[in-house]
Amino acid sequence: MLELLLKGFWSGIAAVGFAILFNVPKRTLFPIGALGAIGGLVKFGLMYFGVGIVFSSFVGATVVGIISIQMAHLKNSPPLVFSIPGVIPMVPGAFAYRMMLGLIALIQLEDSDTYIQTLIDMVNNGAKMSFILMSLAIGVSMPMLITRKESIKRSKFNKEKKVTV
Amino acid sequence: MGQIVENTQTVGNTLLEVGALLMSSGASTHRTRVTLNRIANGLGYEIESLITQRAIMLTIIEEDQKYLFSRLKRISPLKPNFKMVSGISHLSWNVMEEKWSLQQINAELDRLKSLPHYPRWVLLTTVGAAGSGFCYLFGGDPLNMLVAFVATVIGLFVRQEATKLKFNPYLCVFFAAFVASFIAGLSELFGIGSQPDKAVATSVLFLVPGIPLINSVTDMIDGNIQNGLVRAINGLMIAFAIAVGLFTSRMILNF
Structure with missing residues (x-):
């Protein structure tokens, strides 16, 4: 359990690091850290209860996407300012690395038995990596597409001023 | 008129x-x-x-x-x-x-x-901390995290300097990935920490093309398929540059 909380904490740190790399406004730094931590907690929490890594990543990214829309209202910044740094801690770097190593090994191997095993591992890691990446990207942009029939601020604006844009 | x-x-x-x-x-x-x-x-x-x-x-x-x-x-x-x-x-x-x-x-x-960007030392330390955070998430121990921190900081520094020297952007990513994974790979050579391979894997993660890849999906779902494809290919080329950097440093270290 403590490990889970620590994972959430370090996810938040990773999100803040990327937020600074992307030069976000200062007022959004803390929310982004919290968002990264929540996303990490959801993802690793689901994995803790035995859910597969692809689906956990998808749910985590969706939660980040939904909360980032609320944050956009609160902090007056577009949702992508929150959502992109928020999902980056879930990037499947380890699988990508293992796939790379497998690829390098394949170039050098001659023996057919180990060759097949290495090939299987590589394809497995590569498939996991690409599906996690896809589920992250789709999960984080879905909430925005569903709630944004037009624009976050426009719905409020039209009611007040009756302007057709 | x-x-x-x-x-x-x-x-x-x-x-x-x-x-x-x-x-x-x-x-x-x-x-x-x-x-x-x-x-x-x-x-x-x-x-x-x-x-x-x-x-x-x-x-x-x-x-x-x-x-x-x-x-x-x-x-x-x-x-x-x-x-x-x-x-x-x-x-x-x-x-x-x-x-x-x-x-x-x-x-x-x-x-x-x-408007100013964040000061350089803030950028370097927070991105370094993000690198060690990644290392923790993938199961590294505190020593691995320290290695990932140092490798990320130096890698980001190399990328900034290479960008200043106006190298091709993919080449900048390659240099950064090479240096970062080489430094992290040295820890593997000297046996620092329990899982040095985790430090190597996470030392290059600060380079992941998050904006191109996520915007690519957003653009494609919005119907801007052409722009989405361009962004996706840009993201893949950055990922490829990272892979080539890793590959090179592994070749040298395994020699």
Whole structure:
């Protein structure tokens, strides 16, 4: 359990690091850290209860996407300012690395038995990596597409001023 | 009459600048188009725009169709800057609601462009901390995390310096990935920490092309398939540059 909380904490740190790399406004730094931590907690929490890594990543990214829309209202910044740094801690770097190593090994191997095993591992890691990446990207942009029939601020604006844009 | 022509031109140039700034700061195509339309409508113009990854084309339509403005502007390569995206979003609403004039818009654009980035040491340390965070998430121990921190900081420094020397952007990523994974790979050589391979894997993660890949999916779902494909391929090329950097350092260390 403590490990889970620590994972959430370090996810938040990773999100803040990327937020600074992307030069976000200062007022959004803390929310982004919290968002990264929540996303990490959801993802690793689901994995803790035995859910597969692809689906956990998808749910985590969706939660980040939904909360980032609320944050956009609160902090007056577009949702992508929150959502992109928020999902980056879930990037499947380890699988990508293992796939790379497998690829390098394949170039050098001659023996057919180990060759097949290495090939299987590589394809497995590569498939996991690409599906996690896809589920992250789709999960984080879905909430925005569903709630944004037009624009976050426009719905409020039209009611007040009756302007057709 | 000359006044109208002049106005149309200055408005058009400002709009082009706004579009180029948004695209190069990391906004999606849909957001760029909506923002341009909003500002143009706020100033009382109708526009049609063609937005691609590296150039933007804009036509202003006057009410009486007498004066035409149509111009193409190059967009500089992606340089993530969410302060700009956020600031221009505010600006567009101010134009709509507070009826900002063109002078006010230009003044605000100048102010946004002059906003400072975070100081370099803040950038290096927080991104380094992010690297060690990744290392923890993948199961590294405190020593591995320290290695990932050092490797990330040096890698980011190399990338910044290479960018200053105006190397090809993919080459900058390659240099950074090579140096970072080489430093982390040394820990594998000397047996620092329990899982040095985790440090190597996470030392290059600060280079992941998050904005191109996520914006690519957003763009494609929005129907901007062409831009989505360009972004996806850009993201893949960055990923490939990281892979080649890792590959090179592994080859040298395993030699």
